Amino acid sequence: MKFGWLEITLFSIVLVVVISAIFVRGKNWLEPGFWGVFAIVSSLVMFSILWLLTFDTLKKISFGSARVPSPTVINHKIGFEYDPDKKRYMPTIGEEELFFGKKWSEQEATQLLTKGKLVIQSRNCMDCHTLLGNGAYFAPDLTKSWLDPKWQTMIQPMIGVATKEETMAKWLQNPEYYGTWQRRMPNLKLTEEEAKAVVGYLKFMSAIDTNGFPDHFGKSPAIF
Amino acid sequence: MKESKDLYESQKLAIGYWIVAICLFGAQLVFGLIISYQYIQPEFLHKFLNFSICRLLHINSMILWLLFGFIGGIYWFLPLETEREVVGIFLGKIAFIVLTAAVSIVVLVFLLVQIGKGEMLTLWLVTEGREYIEAPRWADIGIVAVFSIIFFNVFASIWKAKKLKGILWVLIVDLLAIIGFYIAGMFFSPNISVDQFWWWWVVHLWVEATWEVLVGVLVGWVLMAVLGTSRKIVEGWLYLEVFLIFGTGILGLGHHYFWIGAPEYWLGIGGFFSALEPLPLVAMIVHAVYDAGVHRLKTINKPAFFWIVAQAFGNFIGAGVWGFMHTLPQINLYSHGTQLTAAHGHLAFFGAYVNTNLALIYTALQRIRLHEGSILDGTLWKWVFIGLNLAMLGITAPLTVAGFTQTFVERAVGGSTWQAYIDAQSHPWFKESMIWRMGFGIMFFVCYVLLVADLLTIGKTKATHQQ
Numbered sequence A: 001m002k003f004g005w006l007e008i009t010l011f012s013i014v015l016v017v018v019i020s021a022i023f024v025r026g027k028n029w030l031e032p033g034f035w036g037v038f039a040i041v042s043s044l045v046m047f048s049i050l051w052l053l054t055f056d057t058l059k060k061i062s063f064g065s066a067r068v069p070s071p072t073v074i075n076h077k078i079g080f081e082y083d084p085d086k087k088r089y090m091p092t093i094g095e096e097e098l099f100f101g102k103k104w105s106e107q108e109a110t111q112l113l114t115k116g117k118l119v120i121q122s123r124n125c126m127d128c129h130t131l132l133g134n135g136a137y138f139a140p141d142l143t144k145s146w147l148d149p150k151w152q153t154m155i156q157p158m159i160g161v162a163t164k165e166e167t168m169a170k171w172l173q174n175p176e177y178y179g180t181w182q183r184r185m186p187n188l189k190l191t192e193e194e195a196k197a198v199v200g201y202l203k204f205m206s207a208i209d210t211n212g213f214p215d216h217f218g219k220s221p222a223i224f
Numbered sequence B: 001m002k003e004s005k006d007l008y009e010s011q012k013l014a015i016g017y018w019i020v021a022i023c024l025f026g027a028q029l030v031f032g033l034i035i036s037y038q039y040i041q042p043e044f045l046h047k048f049l050n051f052s053i054c055r056l057l058h059i060n061s062m063i064l065w066l067l068f069g070f071i072g073g074i075y076w077f078l079p080l081e082t083e084r085e086v087v088g089i090f091l092g093k094i095a096f097i098v099l100t101a102a103v104s105i106v107v108l109v110f111l112l113v114q115i116g117k118g119e120m121l122t123l124w125l126v127t128e129g130r131e132y133i134e135a136p137r138w139a140d141i142g143i144v145a146v147f148s149i150i151f152f153n154v155f156a157s158i159w160k161a162k163k164l165k166g167i168l169w170v171l172i173v174d175l176l177a178i179i180g181f182y183i184a185g186m187f188f189s190p191n192i193s194v195d196q197f198w199w200w201w202v203v204h205l206w207v208e209a210t211w212e213v214l215v216g217v218l219v220g221w222v223l224m225a226v227l228g229t230s231r232k233i234v235e236g237w238l239y240l241e242v243f244l245i246f247g248t249g250i251l252g253l254g255h256h257y258f259w260i261g262a263p264e265y266w267l268g269i270g271g272f273f274s275a276l277e278p279l280p281l282v283a284m285i286v287h288a289v290y291d292a293g294v295h296r297l298k299t300i301n302k303p304a305f306f307w308i309v310a311q312a313f314g315n316f317i318g319a320g321v322w323g324f325m326h327t328l329p330q331i332n333l334y335s336h337g338t339q340l341t342a343a344h345g346h347l348a349f350f351g352a353y354v355n356t357n358l359a360l361i362y363t364a365l366q367r368i369r370l371h372e373g374s375i376l377d378g379t380l381w382k383w384v385f386i387g388l389n390l391a392m393l394g395i396t397a398p399l400t401v402a403g404f405t406q407t408f409v410e411r412a413v414g415g416s417t418w419q420a421y422i423d424a425q426s427h428p429w430f431k432e433s434m435i436w437r438m439g440f441g442i443m444f445f446v447c448y449v450l451l452v453a454d455l456l457t458i459g460k461t462k463a464t465h466q467q
Helices: A006-023 A031-060 A071-075 A107-120 A151-158 A164-173 A192-205 B009-040 B051-082 B089-112 B120-125 B137-160 B165-183 B192-227 B231-256 B267-277 B276-293 B302-324 B329-335 B339-369 B380-413 B420-424 B428-457
Strands: A076-083 A086-098
Touching: A006 A031, A006 B231, A006 B329, A006 B420, A031 A151, A031 B192, A031 B267, A071 A076, A071 A107, A071 A192, A086 A164, A086 B276, A107 A151, A107 A192, A107 B120, A151 A164, B009 B051, B009 B089, B009 B339, B009 B428, B051 B089, B051 B137, B051 B165, B051 B192, B051 B339, B089 B137, B120 B137, B137 B165, B165 B192, B192 B231, B192 B276, B192 B339, B231 B267, B231 B276, B267 B302, B276 B302, B302 B339, B302 B380, B329 B380, B339 B380, B339 B428, B380 B420, B380 B428, B420 B428
Parallel strands: none
Antiparallel strands: A076 A086
């Protein structure tokens, strides 16, 4: 769709007012029926526009679109950099890198992410953490967790494995043991396979174009 | 005292719904107190009843008790509106028993099983793991089935009474929308952006659109019952409210689409329409204050009247002002997913929905316990009214401060990392806020106990007098 938000907004309001005006001609504005017309027209118009936008949005956020990458994005280096044209932070998808020591085919990657999403739901992650900013506020936001410097500065030396993905998978299987502050994540009995799938999901999620949220993630000189 | 045989069967069913509602309200508060203490002492019940489990029980029991309360309101007023017993009331009673049993099973599974393996079976039997709609899939299907029976009760009764107009017309369409939107939340997608897109259809289009309209209907009925407001006035305002609620709230959905991967046009559409979402709430205040003024505050039901006025203001301040505070994208970029959302959620749900349910129950109690023409009043309800409102403000204020601290320290300055999160949570403004919140939470619970005592006794003592 080529229209911007202002065109859509003005169009929907004008449509409600014009159609309603046609139907209320001759009605007294103090009669309930006058406002009944507005109620029906605004509900129908706004809901129709929501449907149109829904089709457009679903197309633009499917796997492999410009905003939501293909599952095979886990085979690439991912970053989060300021985009001087858009004037906000954007995920960057860089050169290829191995993930858990291998390159994942499209089918394998899709299976991994499906598993990861199922694990995230079955353990109620969202009732402590936020994902894309939605959930509960008892634990950190996970939108860009893959890019969090703490994995390399604190957790990796503690666990002592070679790569970031292995660090995260090991930590997820025993978070209580490797506590980072007084609020400890409980052990949610993740198997090794499940932990890998979650790490894959976190890596994928960090590559979604979230319109710049969370702003300057991991770039604050005040903290790291 | 009136004999209960004077009531329609449907109204007796309403009382059943309200009893379960008030019990679930208590459960909501207990789990709320546990999680508020876990913010202060994170080792409390660690491993046995983790924060995530108590939190999902806190929010799910809230959704359910509010729904039970609304359904009670519908069953209470429907026979009065249609002047006949509800059609298919036997089915309605079975639906009530099935719904209550299903809720008990879901709660027990949440408490005892808690989590499952990462496979589809867990989503069907244990939890769907999506905030607010964690109920497993079998329960989702059950909820839709039960709602369809309730919808049949409502529609068939109105149809037979030939009263498909005005308020009842709005009720029918709104109930259909409530059932329809719930179905949008019943599928799995590995793509989290698609998942959250549909998830908000349920959560937003319920809480910020269809529920608001349902409350408009219920509040209209209460105003007619306790103030004697004319039907024409109520209908006129209701249409205006529907116009404004759906006119702003449907595309206001966009304010949840800012950061989930959805296209940029949602920043503008969501920001614009959600900024207008307080308009219907202003209309509701004008409506309530106007009616109260016209009738010179003369009411036959003091507690219901006070709760309905509190509803108008609570809805506007909680949903309108606290919502507007962080709905524009330029602010939400930093405040999204902080305690500011929790502050808004607490005040809005209390103001808009809890108050409506309490007004409904008091309205019914008068009919159940008093002779016609008597005024329902007393002393205890006043303390409960003041106490609950003060306690809720006392919960909201520190959450707002905590949210501000997070927005500032964790998001704007710290860049939202793990360490930035810890820094904000360890900040004195945040830690002290959690203690204040817990204190007012205890006060809220004490007032809840007094509320139950008042609901059980009001109208039975000599505190009432003839008009």
